[in-house]
Amino acid sequence: MNKILNNILEAVGGTPVIRLNRLPGPEDAEVLVKFEGLNAGGSVKSRTALSLIESAEAEGLIRPGYSILTECTTGNQGIGIAFVSAVKGYHAVIAVPEHYGVERVKLMRAYGARVIITPVGKDQTETILNCRKACEELKARYPDRVFWLQQYRNIANPKIHRQRTAAEILYQTDGKLDAFVHAIGTGGTLGGVSALLKAAIPNIKIYCAEPYEGALEAAGRRGLHRQQGIGDGIPSRFLDRSLIDGFLTVTDEEAYETARKLASQEGILAGVSSGCSVHAALQVARQLGKGKRVLTICADTGERYLEGDLWQYEPEWDLP
Ligand SMILES: Cc1ncc(COP(=O)(O)O)c(C=O)c1O
Incomplete structure (x- = not known):
């Protein structure tokens, strides 16, 4: 750990990779999340x-x-x-x-x-x-x-994910990874991370997740949906489709439900797009099966959604 930082920007990056213990089934692949909600500034x-x-x-x-x-x-x-x-x-x-x-x-x-x-x-x-x-x-x-700053077209966006986010993932997993799954907004994260992971881990599979109604890359849809930060209706300039092995679509209900389970069963309070990414990662984990490993990124902290409807629900359990 660093002693004294010169300013908070030196604390950006270096987020933890966390194993999910309760959401994947016993026959599923291991699912890891890199939790950007713990990043300085609260998101990726x-x-x-x-x-x-x-x-x-x-x-x-x-x-x-x-x-x-x-x-x-x-x-x-x-x-x-x-x-x-x-x-x-x-x-x-x-x-x-x-x-x-x-x-x-x-x-x-x-x-x-x-x-x-x-x-x-x-x-x-x-x-x-x-x-x-x-x-x-x-x-x-x-x-x-x-x-x-033009995040949709500025190459400095995917570059940092190739140079740092992906390098952190390789280090944290010792390069032992069978699949990387991530939801797409500008595509900077998915494009940058997948470029390095594909080069470093030859057999890795890369999956792109999108909101069902806004599944532009997978199905050309540009509809309104409730998964903030992803499915913006603008084609990504950073996504090399030749590196993508599959596309998955996730409904608003599935993204909300998974974000809630992530908080209430794994203690990871993340946003709606994390619900989308983790839902898609769990599907891939089911396909790959036991003995394999899938990683996704939870892009932000769930505290950013306190005034919306994400957390307006009653956990359903009773004392025995
Ligand atoms: C909450 C959230 N998740 C995911 C993303 C997608 O990241 P990218 O733009 O790198 O595709 C964003 C982008 O703004 C976001 O705000």
Whole structure:
């Protein structure tokens, strides 16, 4: 363990890999989760935000105290950018579609960012386009100062997952892994991690999970759904389809139920997209069977969903 860190950004990464003991069946493969809810900043997006900002710094495109960093995001990326900007001294202006959680907006503001709420469209794609328009308008107003981080197209997004997230997974599992499963938003995590894992573990299988209604990669669907952060209706630029061995779709009900079981039976309080990823990982574990090992990533902390409906349920058990 490090002694004194120079700032909290040095605590980003190094998240634990945890075995699930109660959700997989006795004949299923072992299921491991890398829990990004324990990341500094509360999600996997702390890694991406740091990478997007530090690559722009390295190219001399931004400077603290002057540059305005902007992004269109459903939440976690915005919190990540606000978090990194707070430490480095940037102005952060985040555009967020209005139906996304109030906690996220509060967290961005807590880290000192300005937030623009944008209208929901008829589907996921139009919702994101409305959000992007807010960034375009800001850029038109302050052309010299605004830097749009562009997580959907900036190669610094998958790069950090290939260089760090995947390297951590290889180290933590000693490279003993039969499958990697992950839900897809920008595809930065899945694209970056699978690039290194495929190169390092020749027989590994890679699976992409999506919300059923928003299964763009698997079925061309762009519908609205309740799994924040994934199934955005924008094709991923970071997904090398030749590395993907299969696609799985997960309904909102399945994602919610799995996130609840993850908390109540494994003690891992993670968000809805983690419910999607873990549900898909459990399906793969059933197919692969005992003796094999599957890993997925839980992208954020479930405390980010306290004001929504994820945790509005009564656990069903009685004292004997
Ligand atoms: C909660 C959550 N899960 C998963 C993802 C997907 O990550 P990626 O954009 O790397 O595909 C995101 C992205 O914002 C997210 O917020």
